[in-house]
Amino acid sequence: MLDERIVSLFKRHWRQTITYWSAFFSFGLCIALLGPTVLDLRCQTQSTLQQITWVFFSQQFFLLMGSGLGGLFRKTLQYSLLALFSCTLVISLVFAVIPLCNHVLLLSVAMAIAGLAMGVIDTIANLQLVKLYQKDSAIFLQVLHFFMGLGALVSPLVADPFLAEDVCVQGANWTANASAPVDLLHLRSSLAGQGAEIGNISHYPMHTEGVVVTRVSYAFWIMALINLPVPAAVLTLIYHERLLPCSGNSPRLIHRDSLSSTSPTGDSVHGHRRCVRCCDPAKFRDRPASFLLIHALGGAILFVTEGIIGAYSGFVYTYAVSPPLRMAHKTAGYLDSTFWASITVGRLAFIYLSYKYTAPRLLIFSLVGVILVQCLLLIFFTSGVFLFIGTCILGLCISSVFPSMLAFTEDMLDYKGCATTVLVTSASTGEMMLQLLVGSVIHSGGSYTFMLCCTISSFIGLCLFLLLLYVRHRHRNCSADSSQNPDMTERPESKCS
Structure with missing residues (x-):
């Protein structure tokens, strides 16, 4: 059983804590959805396997950029929460827009934006939980990363019913006798590692011209809906903390930050200024x-x-x-x-x-x-x-x-x-x-x-x-x-x- 001190800390900061946990669930949803759906997205964009792997690269590269960018929003709680709201909302919008991307370049741009948002979420959620709980942060960080794993497990389960079981681009000038059948399970598993194994599977015949038959759009739209409560939760926290820019009654930023980041060790405003410096x-x-x-x-x-x-x-x-x-x-x-x-x-x-x-x-x-x-x-x-x-x-x-x-x-x-x-x-x-x-x-x-x-x-x-x-x-x-x-x-x- 947890001692009373840990429970009282959680009760004091439960709104912020649950908001950061839910944001990491959103992070997990996004990071795991691209792997199993990449072949259907290849069909949707009518691109080659070599071209579609640039989508993996764009997501990973901008996730790295977002991780560094997230540190810029640590100065006040207002900046952190507004950035968190924007990024979680962007992930839902990207999910909704992906089915409309009919070219691999557009898809790469969409996933780059999602990767940037994921990186910012990664840094802010970890940083704010450490600020809140300090010496007791370990247990809450474990829960945070559990929620990421939970999102990464839910995402493929949602996508699985909508994945193509056969070739999803049907060409008019080729027949089944023209090429051997493609094992889609083998290809999806090979591409699951951020497309790094493209050299081993480039010999598979993957046609780019023809009629596209895929239902993967429904998976992304469902994920967009599943993710929507997350930005709503962040917005609710912003409203509760009176941190909306249009709110005339909101306290001064440095005061609000110090109140919301009060730790069991009794850090003062000067301690938070040292955090910035x-x-x-x-x-x-x-x-x-x-x-x-x-x-x-x-x-x-x-x-x-x-x-x-x-x-x-x-x-x-x-x-x-x-x-x-x-x-x-x-x-x-x-x-x-x-x-x-x-x-x-x-x-x-x-x-x-x-x-x-x-x-x-x-x-x-x-x-x-x-x-x-x-x-x-x-x-x-x-x-x-x-x-x-x-x-x-x-x-x-x-x-x-x-x-x-x-x-x-x-x-x-x-x-x-x-x-x-x-x-x-x-x-x-x-x-x-x-x-x-x-x-x-x-x-x-x-x-x-x-x-x-x-x-x-x-x-x-x-x-x-x-x-x-x-x-x-x-x-x-x-x-x-x-x-x-x-x-x-x-x-x-x-x-x-």
Whole structure:
């Protein structure tokens, strides 16, 4: 059972908390819908497989841009909520507009806008929950990321009844004898990893001229309706906090921000002003070296772990259907869903564990677990059954790294508010870059190199975390020395470099 302090904190901030959770549900809906519908969108835009993969790239690239942009809205609660409302509404509008995009360029622009909105949501929701709960934020961040996983599970379920079961572009001048039938399940599973496997499937005959027969539009319109309550919830919170620009009775922004971000430690308005100033580059020279190292190491750890998630979800299907496993396409197609389902279940379980144990313990358990299961996957590389078991365990272990790392890093930095933007942006970068790196290695070295790359990345992640613990120890000693001897605060680098 949760203690009374946690419950009272939630009661005090329940409107904001539930709003941020619902925004992350919207994030999950959007991030998982493109993969299973990409072949139907190819038919809708009458484009080639090579052309449609630019849609994946545009979404991922602008998601990265949005993650950095979201940090600009942290100054006041009003700016954050208005940005959150705009972005969640944009996602619904993009869902509604996608069926009208009859050219791949228009579709790429639409998904780029959606990716930008997703990145802003990612940063703002994490940042505001950290501001609200500070030392108690770990459990609420676990719930936040559980809602993202829940949205990512709901999205494909909505889309599945409307996906084409046969070729969705019927040409007038070709027949079934002209080409072999295409296994759409195999193609969808191959394209699920952000289109990175296009080189292996480009030989499939996918016609672009003819009559388009697809019902995928209904899936996007349904998702637009499902997502509409989210911007409505954000707007309700804005109205409740009297932060509407047209409201003449709304309090001064800095006052409202301080009231809404009141923490159990009793931070004052001056503390929030420091949150804004701490990311000023001009202030870095007044910080110890350990301050910068904590940011860099925290971002590097999430770069690696989120990169593993992206690479594993993108290439586990190819690994399963390739020698020596040679798993059936239909069976291998369940691996990606199994992985994301285990991540969602893991985040649900870590909601309780984050209350019982500290973030460093959870991170050590998670990172060691990821290494062990991947080493076992390397050893039993010929067992299809163990691949499913290992996929489940890997998802459970790696599920809590992001929220635990975010809470732990902000705790080390005394909740200055700077780390969240750095960590979210690093995670988005890792998810995109490591996937591209692993994809290129697989194409040159074979499918076995995929598991080897993920295992090596796991060892790097654990080493970086151990280094982070050492830097944390030095940073705490430096802070203690500076507080005991005010004369040393002018040049903290001499003690903490």
